[in-house]
Amino acid sequence: MYLNHFGFAELPFSLTPDTQFFLNQxxxxxxxxxxxxxxxxxxxxxxxxxxxxxxxxxxxxxxxxxxxxxxxxxxxxxxxxxxxxxxxxxxxxxxxxxxxxxxxxxxxxxxxxxxxxxxxxxxxxxxxxxxxxxxxxxxxxxxxxxxxxxxxxxxxxxxxxxxxxxxxxxxxxxxxxxxxxxxxxxxxxHPFSSRGVREYIRHRLDAAGGRADVFTPSALWLLSQGAGGIPRLINIIAHKALISAYGRGLIRVGVMQVAKAIADTAETRWTGKLLAWHCRVGAYFAPFGGRA
Missing domain, CATH: 3.40.50.300 (P-loop containing nucleotide triphosphate hydrolases)
Structure with a gap:
């Protein structure tokens, strides 16, 4: 999948509980x-x-x-x-x-x-x-x-x-x-704070052998808001966002990829709003190659 593209040794956001990825929040x-x-x-x-x-x-x-x-x-x-x-x-x-x-x-x-x-x-x-x-x-x-x-x-x-x-x-x-x-x-x-989400994502990226800055700061913020600090939702959204970025040949995950991932995840509270937002912004950036 995207392992080689991002330089991971293993999937950083697998849903299987793995003590290697435990972050002592x-x-x-x-x-x-x-x-x-x-x-x-x-x-x-x-x-x-x-x-x-x-x-x-x-x-x-x-x-x-x-x-x-x-x-x-x-x-x-x-x-x-x-x-x-x-x-x-x-x-x-x-x-x-x-x-x-x-x-x-x-x-x-x-x-x-x-x-x-x-x-x-x-x-x-x-x-x-x-x-x-x-x-x-x-x-x-x-x-x-x-x-x-x-x-x-x-x-x-x-x-x-x-x-x-x-x-x-x-x-x-x-x-x-x-x-x-x-x-x-x-x-x-308790769910993670916004800072806790950033630390959690960077920890899992590092534990998987990848770069800690794969997600842009704005993408991390949006992911934190969409997942509500729930680790399982963070994993689901981050995994989908990585797939989206890989599919477009991007080396970093941006706001558009996270928004699409949230819109595609039924359990999040922002699904409907972000689906509409993603469609509008995506249409706007389409003439420029969709690199939002």
Whole structure:
């Protein structure tokens, strides 16, 4: 595609969460530090909330990469599980004795014994739940009951829940108030500021092996406004703008390419306005080769 044209070693704006491209912005740094400190002190539940596309899954991967040595981790990317499926998953992830034919109380005993063994060996068990707002109410209650397993000194199982704002609404249900009371630490992932967007784009361009000035300053400003500081939208718009610039043989991405990319992205708030603006400006510059 445009890799050779711009001198990239790999795609700088892939939607696949890649820890190589993680930029430790203030909001994400606060959330990561909160999780690490809370887990070091064996706190129970930790909650991280962020809008769609703010980088929760990438933050999960960064956290899991940091939890080494004395931690045993289990990651649930799709939490739409039944209570029995949750227990089976935890048992298998921590290495507890498990058989599909086990009765619930036998399985819980097996999980407890394995957790005690791990604790005796100096290991902490952390369950990381991504997209936690999709977890059924009965499964959340089952998760809470699992965290009742403890010694006289500390919890045997710690839980990090990451989800969209709907997670807060879910946990506000009266029948889930016991779990909500156990959430010791909570953080909210905020969209990037305009300056944060510029740093994010330049960081990804550099990490991909390209020049940091591929986007003009005005293009960066427009991209920041169109994406609203949401990392996933930044990636989508920047990728489309690079394709547009490559298609026209440009070595830098300008306002016109970003405007076209925003107009082509349904999730942005400026789509309709920029589509009309892009058509008008494009028509104006057409006699001059369209080099706006």
């Amino acid at each position: 203030q909001s994400h740094r606060d959330a990561l530090n909160t999780m690490l400190v809370a887990l070091q002190h064996c706190e129970g539940f930790i909650k991280i909330v962020g809008e769609v596309g703010t980088g929760k899954t990438l933050l999960c991967r960064i956290l899991l990469a940091r939890l080494k040595h004395r931690f045993v981790t289990a990651y649930i990317p799709n939490p739409y599980l039944t209570p029995d499926e949750l227990k089976a998953f935890v048992a298998q992830e921590i290495g507890a004795q498990y058989d599909p034919s086990m009765q619930t109380h036998v399985l819980l005993t097996s999980i407890y014994h394995k957790l005690m063994q791990l604790a005796h060996n100096g290991k902490q068990v952390v369950l990381v739940v991504d997209e936690a707002q999709a977890m059924p109410r009965e499964t959340i209650e089952s998760l809470r009951l699992l965290t009742n397993l403890e010694t006289e000194k500390r919890k045997l199982l710690q839980v990090v829940m990451l989800g969209q704002p709907e997670l807060d609404h879910l946990l506000s249900r009266p029948d889930l108030r016991q779990l909500k009371q156990r959430i010791i630490f909570s953080e909210y992932l």
